[in-house]
Every structure is written in C-alpha cells, then in structure tokens.
Amino acid sequence: MTHPYSDLPPNAFWRSGVAEETLTPEALYRPKFPLGPDAAIATAGSCFAQHIGRFLHTSGLNLLDVEPPLNDEAPGLARQYGYGIYSARYGNIYTTRQLLQLLEDAASGHVDGDLVWEHQGRFHDALRPAIEPEGFVSVEETLALRRAHLAAVDRLIGQATHLIFTLGLCECWADRQSGRVYPIAPGVIAGEYDAYRHHLLRLGYPDLMDDLIAIRAALHRRNPGLRMILTVSPVPLTATATGQHVLTATTEAKSLLRAVAGAFAEGLEDVDYFPAYEIVMNPAAKGAFFMPNLREVSQEGVDAVMTVFRHAHGIAVAETPDAPSRATPAEELLCEEVLIEALRR
Template identity: 45%
Template structure:
C-alpha cells in the first residue's frame, strides 16, 4: 500500500505550510466558501477583536452595516450599539430579546455616581443614563436596531471571545459582573459560570438558526478572538483558563461550520497566536494585538473573502514568519491604554482590572 500522504497538498504538511513555506508566507486559509463584494451589507458582532474587522471593512469600501447612530469610540463601531458580546449565550439571548422571546429580569444597574446603566451593555453610553426609564427607552430603540442588523445583513461576522460569564437568576448572560462598573439591585442574585463545550455548541448553533429564521440567505463568518482573558473567575491560572476558553470556542465554531452550509471559519486566532508569528503580534502586555497583527489578519481575510490579490497579504505574513517586532509606537505605549487608546478598540473586559483599587492607586 502506498503512503496515503503522498498526494496531499503542501498546506497539509507543517514543514511546507508553517515551518518553511514558499516565500515565508503563512496563510492558513485553504479556500473561502464564499466571497464578499462591496455591495454586501456585512454585520459585525462579538468580542473586542471583532471591531478590527468592522473598521477595516469600512476603510476598504465594503458595506459594513450600521443600523444605530453613535460614537464608535464609545460603542466599538459594531453594526448596532450592543458593545462587546463575549459569549454565544449573550448573542443568542440578544436575538431572543429583540424578537420578544426573552426579557431580562435584571436590566438596569446603578453606578457609584448615581447614574444608571444598561446591564447588558454597561458602557454604552460611557456617561450612563439619568434614570431607569431612560435606560429602558434607549434599549427599546437598540432592540429595533438589532432586528434591522439581523434582517438586513447579507453576511454576519461573529467573533467568539469568552466562555466565562455571569448569569442572572433567569439565565441572562452579562458582559460584565455586577460591581465592575455598576451595582445590580440588592434583590437580584448572579453567579459565575464557565460554559462547557456542549453549552457553547448549542448556543452557537442556535444563533445561526435564529438568524436564518429571519434572514435565510445570510452567510456567516465565525472567528475566535486571539485576545487572552484579562482575568478569570475559575480556579485555574489565567493562562490555562484562556487555553480552555479558546479551545472550546474553536471546537464549537468548527462544529457549526461542519453542520451548516454558508457558515465559514476564519482563522484570525491561528494567525495571531500560531508559532509562526513568534509572538510578534502581541504588544508588551502579551494581550493586546498590535496594528501589525491586525494588518496580517486582514490581509489574509481580504485575499480570500474580499477577492484581493496576494501582494497585500504576503508582506504581513512574511514579517510574522521572520519574527517581526511590534511597531515602536505600540511598544512605547502605556500598557493600560494599548487596547482601547493605541489601537482604537473598546473592550468592556478591560474594566475588570481598571476598576480594582490597586489599579486606581497607580
């Protein structure tokens, strides 16, 4: 019997595709199942890293769908002002809420300064609201914008970020724990939960199915954020806790691709964290992704999903293969500002550490 690997293409071999590819270009996408055009209305949602895709789509002249007016520096520039959607459960329940299938029992929290926030998007807007009624009025408008995102998009890009969350008594998943930026009512109880693979799989499949219930022709692109956890509430060290989270999300994304037509996976996680990058795409805090890393991701995305040529992607990928360093401006930046200020990304999770007494004392 001949060696069954004899006829496998170059991309199937680590030595040829990762360790020493032709020209030093590492491109982990074999083939995109569909292409986007400038006429497409591309919706974006998810964790902090999803904002890079939204920003680059808009800058490239492609149709990034935006259904709710607001300041991108405040809400992340997603298609609606939902802020960061870190978990598949959070996305699933947002869809259900938008169509009257879920109503959070605990939706308004109060800050120390007396202002009120939407518990499901606690930093949109950054200055909060003057009353509980104002919060709920703004949320009603927001849910209408969410429905327009789901019904009007021709493609939906969802970046999975975390498995850790805080759940209310009714099962509502929150992007931040009570006490990080605002306090929940004393009558409400919340608990930490780290989603299992079975739970994430079911939630993600539900997201796709609910999207197709209202928009059967929409295509879906799933990604996993390469940004590590800022902190963990599990018993584990934050490093293996991050590995667990990203592994579960990656498997769930693959199962959605295998289950559904017109669902694609884009390997932004692998481009940034793979050994071929030699750590060059992380800033000095080893968490924030540099602009060079974002450029490498978007070059591959553009080549396969936007139909661009190879030239744009080769330079960025080649730098990663030879251990490129982060730009000097990023290296010199304050670590606390690297994610939100230097790179122009709004990341609700950063508030976990920034709100600690030790952080305020520095």
C-alpha cells in the same frame, strides 16, 4: 501512492507548511462563499471584532450600521458612547449566550426592567453597560433606549446578508433568577454584585454548540438567507474567576471556542470559519503579533489577519483621507474586560 501522505501538498506538513514557508493567504483560508459588492455585512463579537469592522469600513464594502451617531463630527467621542464600533450599538458581545439572548430579545421586543444598574445616581443598561460612560439620567430613559436598540437589531438582521461574529469568552456572569447573562460582572462598571443572585457561568462544548445552533435558527427565522462567518479572538483573558491560572483558563477557553466554531461550520454551507486565531497564534510569528503586555494584538498581527481575509475575498482596501487602510490599533479598542484588571485589589 505508497501511503496516504505520499501525494499531499506542502501545506499539509508542518516543516514545509509553517517552519520553512511564509504563510500565504491562499493556503490558510478558502472561503465557502463570497463577500461581493452586493453583500450587506453585520459585525458583532468580542473586542478583537472591532478590528474586522474597521477594516471592512475602510474596504468600501457595505458594512451596516443601524444606530449611527446623530453627529458624526467627533468620531472619537462617538466611539466612547458605543457608536460606529459595530453594526448596532450593542457593545462587545463576548459569548454565544450573550448573542443568543440579544437575538431573542430583538425578535420579541422584550425588555427586562430589572436589568438596569445604578452607579452614583446614574443608570446603565446591564446588557450593554459601557455604551453610556456616565450612565443615563433615569430608569425610564434606559429602558426606552433599550427598546429602540432592540428594534434596530431586528432591522439589522433583516437587512444583513452576512454576519461576522467573533467568539471571545466561555465564562460569564449570570442572574440566578432570570438566567440572563451580562457582558461583565455586576459591580465593575455599575450595579452591585450579590453572591446569592449572581453566579459564574462556564459554557462548555455542548453549551456553545447548542447556542450556535439556536443563534443560526434565530437568524434564519428573521432572514432565511443570512450567512455567518465565525472567528475566534486570539486575545487572552484579562482575568478568570474559575480558580485556574489565567494561562490555563485562556487555553481552555480558546480551545473550546475554536473546536466548536470549526465543528459547527464544517457541515453547513451557510456558515464559514475564518482562522484569525491561528494566524495570530502562529509560532512562526515568534511573538511579533502581540504587544509587550502579551495580550493586545500588535498592528503587525492585525495586518496579517486582515491581509489573509482581504486576499481570500478579493477585497481592495480603499485609501481616503478620513478612512485609513490600517485597522484600529489595539490600544484604541474599547473593552470592558480591561476594567477588571484596573479594579484589581
């Protein structure tokens, strides 16, 4: 060997690994631990995580769902009410702070009576405002169902062997008085924005790392054997309130999330990182992995991500009449974020 690069494999070089080669699943991802037939999997995260959950559901693996709909005869309607999207009815969890907050509340059973938003005489759980599109009939109903939800999340963490969490955003809106963070700004779905009470919270690298450390600790207090698989959503921001151009803000956010996810997983045997972000953003795809709006991931992109995941874990996709093997198309994802653009003046 004349220098450290002499005997490296082709996938260590850009020309031979990307520009001149079709990216193979084996080269992109080697999991630290298996997802075998005994795995009990929970999913959570930003909108892109819905693709992962749908794929796992159709794969025949044990995807947990601790809050299923009472009537499964209308799955499309159930999805509109937050059922069957994730392993519990918590809706999209865009930030590490949001997930940490949920785990802490589930462990303590704490329900904050102030976190109920009103809209046209109906009431929304401020921490999952989109799960009931028309809102609940009363504050009491809202809080009672949140208590039941937290109990379900606690059961979920106790039952799961693996949690797949997709990191999506670094900026969120928070309450100055309580420190609570929301999945979306007050006033977009329900509630009222108060500039004196609500503020934009930008999570930096130390914040994200501290959150992940605390998330893992919270999970292990409830279930010491639980393993985590982290991914980063490739979906750009719909909008930013940072004052930056949305392209710059997106690049900053995804860079932070990718860096902290990789660094956190690197030194832990029970935490793995799956490169969904890299697969979609791969230059060799030449834009084919995005829809014409340059934000939603195309079906081809989703298939590329799930093919790598499936091959790495040896998962065979089951074909059944009511469970198609293809992931949910991007246009069917339920994302509160897109409402920001719809309400733009």
